Amino acid sequence: MKHYTSIHDIDHINSWIEDAKALKKEPLKHITLGKNKTLGLLFFNSSLRTRLSTQKAALNLGMNPIVMNVSGDAWGLEFNDGTVMNGNTAEHIKEAAAVVSQYCDIIAVRAFPTLTDKVKDESEQVMSAFKKYASVPIVNMESATGHPLQGLTDALTISEYAKVKKPKVVLSWAPHIKALPHAVGNSFVQAMQKMDVEFVIANPEGYDLNPEITGSTPIYHNQEEAFKDADFVYAKNWSSYENYGKVVNSDPNWMITKAKIGDAKFMHCLPVRRNVVVEDAVLDSDNSLVIEQANNRTYAAQLVLKKILEDS
Numbered sequence: 417m418k419h420y421t422s423i424h425d426i427d428h429i430n431s432w433i434e435d436a437k438a439l440k441k442e443p444l445k446h447i448t449l450g451k452n453k454t455l456g457l458l459f460f461n462s463s464l465r466t467r468l469s470t471q472k473a474a475l476n477l478g479m480n481p482i483v484m485n486v487s488g489d490a491w492g493l494e495f496n497d498g499t500v501m502n503g504n505t506a507e508h509i510k511e512a513a514a515v516v517s518q519y520c521d522i523i524a525v526r527a528f529p530t531l532t533d534k535v536k537d538e539s540e541q542v543m544s545a546f547k548k549y550a551s552v553p554i555v556n557m558e559s560a561t562g563h564p565l566q567g568l569t570d571a572l573t574i575s576e577y578a579k580v581k582k583p584k585v586v587l588s589w590a591p592h593i594k595a596l597p598h599a600v601g602n603s604f605v606q607a608m609q610k611m612d613v614e615f616v617i618a619n620p621e622g623y624d625l626n627p628e629i630t631g632s633t634p635i636y637h638n639q640e641e642a643f644k645d646a647d648f649v650y651a652k653n654w655s656s657y658e659n660y661g662k663v664v665n666s667d668p669n670w671m672i673t674k675a676k677i678g679d680a681k682f683m684h685c686l687p688v689r690r691n692v693v694v695e696d697a698v699l700d701s702d703n704s705l706v707i708e709q710a711n712n713r714t715y716a717a718q719l720v721l722k723k724i725l726e727d728s
């Protein structure tokens with residue numbers, strides 16, 4: 417594998433899950449694989465889990481991670497070609513990506529969407545530019561339209577906790593005070609579509625995700641109906657896709673409660689706003705998998721880095 421920028425880069429999800437479980441059992445087994453190799457982590461946005469778990473994954477493989485907050489600390493980057501750069505941007509991605517490629521053997525990038533310019537977001541301007549102008553492999557640490565390290569993590573977590581051969585998994589929209597990206601939802605949908613699970617989505621009208629991604633996955637606009645017999649409920653807020661980036665409804669009745677999910681396992685990528693997205697009683701119960709999901713981020717990232725190192 418050269419780059420890991422989408423769930424589509426996973427060829428056989430079940431074998432990836434087994435490989436990740438093996439790394440979890442023996443995290444230091446491949447400690448020499450990344451010796452003298454450098455992982456650069458570039459953040460255009462905030463992060464707690466991705467920032468730490470991806471460095472941890474690199475350290476488990478013997479790599480040296482170096483981290484930079486691009487926004488604020490680096491020069492303002494220009495992504496458009498042919499621009500007269502007499503505005504706020506001081507450096508073109510052509511130079512920046514080429515320069516960073518000399519310091520790093522793999523570059524991992526986090527760059528959220530604008531949520532105002534659908535065309536720009538769907539073009540994955542930042543991730544595509546790094547792929548184009550860097551000479552080393554690129555890893556997506558959450559881009560405009562996807563969070564494939566999270567999606568792989570979630571597939572691993574569901575595989576670990578499934579009690580039946582084909583569990584029912586529900587991705588539910590939940591309320592939030594801000595307009596949030598579609599990336600986590602999109603990658604979760606794509607990961608579940610590759611798994612042997614009964615998968616449905618629940619969201620209010622006006623919140624259907626990109627139909628090119630949801631495809632034939634059933635979408636319910638009635639949360640209670642969707643939650644019937646669920647084994648896993650995965651909560652996430654996202655802004656409207658159709659009315660791009662807008663908050664068209666913040667109905668508190670969509671908050672996840674213990675009464676609604678019963679014995680189903682609860683999942684969320686974190687960070688989560690308590691008693692807005694999900695009530696305390698769910699997060700504080702034994703059915704919450706959120707801390708274990710965050711733990712699994714390390715092994716998902718470690719597997720991705722291992723595959724890239726082995727192929728480079």
Ligand SMILES: NCCC[C@H](NC(=O)CCC(=O)O)C(=O)O
Binds near residue numbers: 558685686689
């Ligand atoms: N990486 C995990 C999720 C990141 C982001 N959440 C947020 O921005 C939450 C911010 C807040 O709650 O203020 C998202 O939804 O894509």
Ligand SMILES: NC(=O)OP(=O)(O)O
Binds near residue numbers: 463466467566685687
């Ligand atoms: N789940 C996740 O990506 O968390 P961070 O935004 O804290 O990295």
